[in-house]
Amino acid sequence: KNSNLNRFYSLNRIASKKKRTINWDKELTDLVMKEAHHLAKLRENITGFKWHVDHIIPMNGKMVSGLHVWNNIQVIPASANVQKHNSYEVS
16 A cells, blocks of 8 residues: 555665675575575465465574575475564574
8 A cells, every 4th residue: 555665665675685695605596596486386386375485594583684595595384484474493
């Protein structure tokens, strides 16, 4: 409903992601992200419910701040991602 506010949040997320991207392995990270999005779509077609590409350690967490790098990416059910929000638990 509020396109200006949505644009503001979108631009902030893009800027935050750019600050947390490491340039020396950007090609690998881009490849892993592309494959992760493809995997999420495949899983959605097979299971019938949504899957998200998620940062294991959130980029904007309250206690930790992860990087946008290939080994911080996972594909998880959307319900688990929404429940996780910007938190990180050591298992």
